[in-house]
Amino acid sequence: MTAPTSDTTLSPALPAGAFQVYDTTLRDGAQQEGIALSVADKIVVAGLLDELGVGFIEGGWPGAVPKDTEFFKRAAKELDLRNAELAAFGATRKPGQRASQDPQVRALVDSEAPVVALVAKSDIRHAERALRTTGEENLAMIADSVSFLVGEGRRVVVDAEHFFDGFRFDAAYARAAVLTAFEAGAEVVALCDTNGGMVPSWVAQVVADVRAAVGPDAVLGMHAHNDSGCAVANTLAAVEAGCRHVQGTVNGYGERTGNADLLAVVANLELKYGLPVLARDEERSSGLAELTRIAHAISEVTNISPFARSPYVGASAFAHKAGLHASAIKVDPDLYQHTDPALVGNDMRMLVSDMAGRASIELKGRELGFDLSQRPEVLSRVTERVKDAEARGYTYEAADASFELLLVEEIEGARPQYFTVESWRTIVERAGGRGTPANAEATVKLHAGGERFVSTGEGNGPVNALDHALRQALVGVYPELEDFELIDFKVRILDSMHGTDAVTRVLIEHTDGQAVWQTVGVGPNLLEASWEALTDGTIWGLRRRGVAPR
Ligand SMILES: CC(=O)SCCNC(=O)CCNC(=O)[C@H](O)C(C)(C)COP(=O)(O)OP(=O)(O)OC[C@H]1O[C@@H](n2cnc3c(N)ncnc32)[C@H](O)[C@@H]1OP(=O)(O)O
Numbered sequence: 001m002t003a004p005t006s007d008t009t010l011s012p013a014l015p016a017g018a019f020q021v022y023d024t025t026l027r028d029g030a031q032q033e034g035i036a037l038s039v040a041d042k043i044v045v046a047g048l049l050d051e052l053g054v055g056f057i058e059g060g061w062p063g064a065v066p067k068d069t070e071f072f073k074r075a076a077k078e079l080d081l082r083n084a085e086l087a088a089f090g091a092t093r094k095p096g097q098r099a100s101q102d103p104q105v106r107a108l109v110d111s112e113a114p115v116v117a118l119v120a121k122s123d124i125r126h127a128e129r130a131l132r133t134t135g136e137e138n139l140a141m142i143a144d145s146v147s148f149l150v151g152e153g154r155r156v157v158v159d160a161e162h163f164f165d166g167f168r169f170d171a172a173y174a175r176a177a178v179l180t181a182f183e184a185g186a187e188v189v190a191l192c193d194t195n196g197g198m199v200p201s202w203v204a205q206v207v208a209d210v211r212a213a214v215g216p217d218a219v220l221g222m223h224a225h226n227d228s229g230c231a232v233a234n235t236l237a238a239v240e241a242g243c244r245h246v247q248g249t250v251n252g253y254g255e256r257t258g259n260a261d262l263l264a265v266v267a268n269l270e271l272k273y274g275l276p277v278l279a280r281d282e283e284r285s286s287g288l289a290e291l292t293r294i295a296h297a298i299s300e301v302t303n304i305s306p307f308a309r310s311p312y313v314g315a316s317a318f319a320h321k322a323g324l325h326a327s328a329i330k331v332d333p334d335l336y337q338h339t340d341p342a343l344v345g346n347d348m349r350m351l352v353s354d355m356a357g358r359a360s361i362e363l364k365g366r367e368l369g370f371d372l373s374q375r376p377e378v379l380s381r382v383t384e385r386v387k388d389a390e391a392r393g394y395t396y397e398a399a400d401a402s403f404e405l406l407l408v409e410e411i412e413g414a415r416p417q418y419f420t421v422e423s424w425r426t427i428v429e430r431a432g433g434r435g436t437p438a439n440a441e442a443t444v445k446l447h448a449g450g451e452r453f454v455s456t457g458e459g460n461g462p463v464n465a466l467d468h469a470l471r472q473a474l475v476g477v478y479p480e481l482e483d484f485e486l487i488d489f490k491v492r493i494l495d496s497m498h499g500t501d502a503v504t505r506v507l508i509e510h511t512d513g514q515a516v517w518q519t520v521g522v523g524p525n526l527l528e529a530s531w532e533a534l535t536d537g538t539i540w541g542l543r544r545r546g547v548a549p550r
């Protein structure tokens with residue numbers, strides 16, 4: 001594959017100096033509805049972020065959230081960070097107190113994190129209405145808190161909360177908050193779009209103004225939320241206007257619609273701006289090439305399914321469905337891809353559907369290990385069969401195993417004959433009143449290995465019972481079936497198609513402990529559709545294991 005066509009075209013506009021990547025998944029990301037990370041989860045995520053090569057990991061708010069206090073204690077003992085510094089997050093001191101005596105500011109010192117991020121008000125309305133103090137006292141709170149922490153040997157990042165909204169309301173006050181933080185010794189001031197409503201041109205104008213006010217050496221950062229759908233774009237606009245520190249979260253987790261997706265930000269900075277922003281440590285840090293693996297590993301910890309359409313790291317990020325795209329990709333993948341998926345540890349995939357053309361089938365065949373470049377007649381027949389089957393309700397893009405069996409049938413003239421079916425039936429019975437669970441029983445009659453088998457299986461539903469009966473009937477001839485398990489089952493009733501009655505589509509996922517594969521079945525009812533998907537799954541699994549039909 002050739003190099004990405006859009007590589008490094010933006011470099012000339014960028015600010016000079018070292019670049020900082022600051023991750024706040026464990027603090028702002030954890031503010032997402034549905035995320036509840038334990039201390040152990042946070043330790044795992046921090047290890048993965050360090051491996052990715054970010055410069056800072058914000059671990060939480062010690063002194064406010066007990067779990068976060070505990071995290072910093074355990075992190076000091078359990079984490080061996082090679083690339084990142086840990087940052088403790090907290091707020092400026094309360095009005096009318098001294099920072100040295102504010103218990104929450106002290107908790108930041110006690111966390112022993114080398115970096116402290118202080119959220120500070122930079123919107124005069126927030127100082128007056130949320131903190132119920134004066135603009136002047138708020139500036140004193142910033143100065144006092146920053147200088148106290150610097151005096152305690154901490155590197156201080158100030159998160160200027162509501163900066164952009166504040167700037168648009170009273171630019172002089174917002175600027176004064178930033179200047180106060182720098183004068184007190186802050187290493188970085190991150191300008192926050194706390195409500196997430198900015199768009200790139202506004203961000204660029206405001207950052208350019210602040211850059212001129214603070215001078216070229218001061219490190220400005222960007223902290224964007226995604227409420228306008230522009231968080232990543234706003235972060236890049238801020239970089240182009242002079243920010244050298246970017247904040248964000250893995251997979252864009254965060255309060256409301258989330259934060260800037262740090263993975264997309266760093267991939268853009270590295271691949272489009274030519275800035276090597278992730279650390280590369282020979283022993284530990286994997287950098288951009290592990291981006292996809294790390295995104296998915298962190299999804300496992302947060303227990304939120306990876307979003308397929310995430311830029312760079314999503315399963316669909318380099319998945320191609322349209323036949324015309326495939327025909328160009330066959331010539332050169334760069335024609336329909338903005339970058340090489342391998343650079344971010346992802347893969348190109350071909351999706352087979354009614355939008356496929358012969359090029360899609362050829363590329364999908366190649367992905368599955370079949371060279372069809374010299375088999376135009378097979379390509380035409382498979383394309384036609386796929387279009388016809390999809391018109392009847394099949395869907396192959398989520399059922400690679402069924403597609404592969406169709407392909408094998410066209411290449412070899414028949415499906416592998418592991419067994420022949422004489423008949424099958426199911427019974428569902430409830431032996432009791434309301435609330436008593438119903439049980440299912442299935443009987444299958446099959447021929448395999450020169451013998452006839454009649455087998456009965458039970459289950460909590462008819463498909464479960466059919467699956468048990470099928471495997472029980474065949475396991476004597478094919479002992480590999482001991483390892484097989486049905487792990488997912490999806491049913492969809494499809495509206496009448498082409499004037500026919502409604503049909504049922506079933507998608508089944510099997511595993512043998514090593515691989516996971518999906519099959520599809522379609523029929524006038526749930527059981528016929530399920531039987532087709534079950535038998536496809538059994539045949540594909542045996543073929544994958546290299547078992548010959550007996
Ligand atoms: C933009 C962001 O996402 S910042 C991060 C936000 N994260 C969190 O809030 C998670 C952790 N938060 C907490 O555990 C709690 O909210 C605490 C401990 C911080 C505060 O809890 P409580 O003391 O019970 O007070 P409450 O939740 O009612 O908050 C109001 C107090 O915080 C002050 N406050 C509100 N916003 C801020 C702010 N941005 N910075 C500093 N203080 C603030 C208010 O003035 C009020 O102070 P007062 O009690 O002296 O009147």
Ligand SMILES: CC(=O)C(=O)O
Nearest residue numbers: 119159161162192194
């Ligand atoms: C600090 C922060 O999280 C914000 O302003 O959004």
